[in-house]
Amino acid sequence: MRIHRPLADAVVGTLQEIFLNKRQADRAIEYVLKSNRKWGSRDRAFIAENTYEVVRWWRMLHYVIDAPDTLNKFHFWQAFGAWQLLKERHANSEESLFRLPDWTEFSKVSIPKVFARYEEATKIRKVIESVPDWLDALGEEELGEEKWNHELPALNQQAPVVLRVNTLKTNKEHLQDLLGDEDINSVLNNELPDALILEGRPNVFKTEFFKDGFFEVQDAASQLVAPFLDVKAGMRVIDACAGAGGKTLHIAALMENKGRIIAMDVEERKLQELQKRARRAGAMNLETRLIEPKTIKRLQESADRLLLDVPCSGLGVLRRNPDAKWKLTPEFIDGLRTIQYNILSQYSTMLKKGGKMVFATCSLLPSESEAHVKRFLEEQGDKWELLEERRTSPADEGYDGFYMACLLKK
Structure with a gap:
């Protein structure tokens, strides 16, 4: 096992930024990779992959090294070292290969203890699958034990590009x-x-x-959303939670640059990024609008198609954003549920009669997805018809975990 000190330093420093300074993993990794232009592609891959791997398996590694709740930089060195040992053990059965460099930072990493604690961890689902207590309980409550046991390991697999x-x-x-x-x-x-x-x-x-x-x-599951909207060239389409516009640009391509797309969001910086991406893509049939108090009212019954890809927990895309599970809280998700239903009930007024609306989330939780559509139909069912709904499964399809429902406004 050969580990180069500068690369290990970079990984451990990035982990401290993520866990101690609460930086987003992708931004912390991007920052450290830009800090040394001399690193080659293999060096950069080692830093990015090992950082994401330790983040993904943080609870298991925390258990394996028997770390306290209050952390310092040496605990991140120990977690990094334990991860190298576990990877080596998985790849090769020769115990003679299980060793770390003779560095002070690894002096408290006991190989027998790491492997013994790992065996203990395999008997505790929330530890071996590396999720917080509350998330493990919530996943089982909403999906059922069998389904949660099925999906959870897939959320820890590296997503394809x-x-x-x-x-x-x-x-x-x-x-x-x-x-x-x-x-x-x-x-x-x-x-x-x-x-x-x-x-x-x-x-x-x-x-x-x-x-x-x-x-x-753009992930495979995300690529299913725009076609689900059944857009046609020449239509007027509103993407009301556009963000940086991945699905907006897909809609533009499906419409062959004919018709009009209004991409909306509450954050101006995201719309500016969308404009930049649209110019690169040659998407000429869209405009951006910042959502303000009167925006929704002004656009009432104006759209042939309406996409509501609402803010959500992102529990369906943990493969790509593993640090999210350490930053999310049950209270935050409760707040999101309120926002999600408010968007569905209020923004749906922008759709014309006879138009189609897609409500979508990248969450595995029915309480962020199916439950909202069910409530919406119970409250406004005389005006709406559910045409189709779909879920994608990280375990069964290898896609991110998305939910989408297509509704017709009568």
């Missing part, structure tokens, strides 16, 4: 060939007409094809 081909500029066969020429290999997905699933984790953002707007990075 999936591209959505921008059909305003190219097609997937052509892009697959172009990327192949750059030694970036991919496979097609029969269910997703515009998707390429990459082999490995190459940095596609450095390619000219990304800069030219030939694709966006």
